[in-house]
């Protein structure tokens with residue numbers, strides 16, 4: 826089984842993915858990490874040196890290669906991955922996709938502390954962040970909502986979220 830976690834930056838895809846993979850005894854993969862390893866640079870460096878357009882191409886190629894693998898895994902993709910090329914269709918054709926949903930306000934509180942490693946928001950002041958996130962999430966929502974399952978994750982611990990997903994996956998198999 827292949828599981829792909831989608832959602833906006835800061836929604837907890839990587840932490841939940843790691844915990845879920847451990848629970849299910851599956852490998853955990855993180856698309857941003859695969860890109861960084863492939864390019865031997867950080868995401869911020871890739872955005873700076875090669876621009877977003879090149880990053881999106883790399884993201885698309887590595888997503889395709891990962892989904893083509895035959896082994897089971899839990900994969901956390903980047904917040905923008907579902908929005909570019911036919912990535913979301915490809916995710917749904919090859920995996921069970923789960924959208925970790927949070928409101929713009931909740932995301933904003935999280936992202937204030939984690940801006941610097943994220944090139945799309947690193948330059949924004951704390952005052953400009955709420956409006957940016959609200960607009961950006963509005964543009965991306967339709968793609969995230971294409972996921973097979975949506976889970977509201979605000980106010981829940983990583984363990985609670987991965988347990989809820991686990992129970993949902995068990996229900997599906999009944």
Ligand code: S3P
Nearest residue numbers: 833834835857903904905943944
């Ligand atoms: C991005 C999200 C980031 C990373 C890149 C672009 C986006 O991943 O892929 O900075 O477009 O939302 P996270 O969602 O893991 O922060």
